[in-house]
Amino acid sequence: MGLLKIDESKCKQDGLCAKDCMTAIIRIPEGGGFPYISPDMENMCRVCGHCVAVCPHGALSHELIPIEKSPAIKDELKISQDQAVQFLRTRRSIRFYHDKPVEKEKIQKLIETARYAPTGSNSQMVEWQVLTDKSVIRNLAAKTVEWLRQLLKDDPSIAKTSPYLYQVLAAWDAGYDPVLRKAPVVIVASAPKEAMSGATDIILALSYLELLAPTMGLGTCWAGLLNGALLALPSLKEDMDLPENHPYHFPLMLGYPKAKYYRLPERKQPKITYR
Numbered sequence: 001m002g003l004l005k006i007d008e009s010k011c012k013q014d015g016l017c018a019k020d021c022m023t024a025i026i027r028i029p030e031g032g033g034f035p036y037i038s039p040d041m042e043n044m045c046r047v048c049g050h051c052v053a054v055c056p057h058g059a060l061s062h063e064l065i066p067i068e069k070s071p072a073i074k075d076e077l078k079i080s081q082d083q084a085v086q087f088l089r090t091r092r093s094i095r096f097y098h099d100k101p102v103e104k105e106k107i108q109k110l111i112e113t114a115r116y117a118p119t120g121s122n123s124q125m126v127e128w129q130v131l132t133d134k135s136v137i138r139n140l141a142a143k144t145v146e147w148l149r150q151l152l153k154d155d156p157s158i159a160k161t162s163p164y165l166y167q168v169l170a171a172w173d174a175g176y177d178p179v180l181r182k183a184p185v186v187i188v189a190s191a192p193k194e195a196m197s198g199a200t201d202i203i204l205a206l207s208y209l210e211l212l213a214p215t216m217g218l219g220t221c222w223a224g225l226l227n228g229a230l231l232a233l234p235s236l237k238e239d240m241d242l243p244e245n246h247p248y249h250f251p252l253m254l255g256y257p258k259a260k261y262y263r264l265p266e267r268k269q270p271k272i273t274y275r
C-alpha cells in the first residue's frame with residue numbers, strides 16, 4: 001500500500017493536493033484520476049501533511065499523517081488581526097516568579113504545542129530537557145556567574161560592549177539570581193548536529209512555547225547568559241544531561257509571573273528596504 005489513502009467516494013480529483021505538495025511528488029494521472037505517489041518517489045515525501053490539510057473534502061489520508069489525527073480547523077477559534085497583534089505585543093520577558101511549581105500537565109501541553117513550530121525540511125528533531133530541581137537550577141546559575149566572573153577577569157574589555165555584566169556579578173553577590181531569576185522551571189530545547197536548521201528550529205519551537213505560556217497564566221524569559229555558559233563550558237551541558245551531539249540549544253525560564261503589565265511598550269521603527 002502507498003503513502004496516500006484516497007477515499008474515492010469523496011475525492012473530486014481537483015488536484016489541490018498535487019499542487020500544494022512541497023516536493024511535487026503527488027501526481028494526477030493524465031486525463032484525470034485519483035492522486036498517487038509512485039513508489040520510487042515515496043522516499044522524497046517530507047511528511048508535512050499539506051496534502052491532508054489542503055483537501056476540502058476530507059478525501060485524503062497519509063500513512064504517516066492519518067486524517068483521524070488531523071482535526072478540522074474550527075472557524076469559531078480564528079482570531080482577528082487586532083487580537084493577534086495585541087496578543088503578540090503583550091508577550092513580555094518575565095524576571096520575577098512566584099515560588100510555585102508549574103504543573104507537569106501544563107509543561108507537557110507547552111511542549112506538545114511547540115512541536116508544531118516549523119522545522120527545516122520538516123525534520124522535527126528538536127528535543128527537550130525540563131529542569132525543575134531547585135538545586136540543579138541554582139547550580140547552573142552559580143556556574144554561569146563563575147564563568148562570567150572569569151571572563152571579565154581575563155578580558156575586562158568585554159564590559160565595553162556589555163556593561164551590564166558587572167551588574168550581574170554584583171546582583172549575584174548581593175543574593176539575587178540575575179541568571180535564572182529563581183524561575184521554578186528551566187526548559188532547554190536542543191537539536192542534534194544532523195538537524196540542517198537546528199539553530200533556527202529550536203528558537204522557533206521555544207517561541208511557540210513562549211507565546212502559549214501566558215494563556216496558561218505562565219511567563220517565560222530567554223536565558224541568554226546560561227546559554228553563553230553552555231556554549232563555553234562542556235561540563236555544564238553534562239550537568240543538564242544535554243545530549244552530547246546536540247550543538248544547538250537554548251534555555252528558557254518558566255514560571256508564574258509576579259508582575260502584571262498594563263501597556264504595550266514601543267520598540268524601534270523597523271528598517272525596511274523595498275525593491
Ligand SMILES: Cc1cc2nc3c(=O)[nH]c(=O)nc-3n(C[C@H](O)[C@H](O)[C@H](O)COP(=O)(O)O)c2cc1C
Nearest residue numbers: 091092093094095178179181221222223224225226
Ligand atoms: C536570545 C535572547 C536572550 C536573552 N537573554 C536574556 C537573559 O539572559 N536574561 C534576561 O533577563 N533577559 C534575556 N532576554 C530577554 C530580553 O532582554 C528581552 O526580550 C528584551 O529586553 C525585550 O523585553 P520583552 O521581552 O519584555 O519585550 C533575552 C532575549 C533573547 C531573545
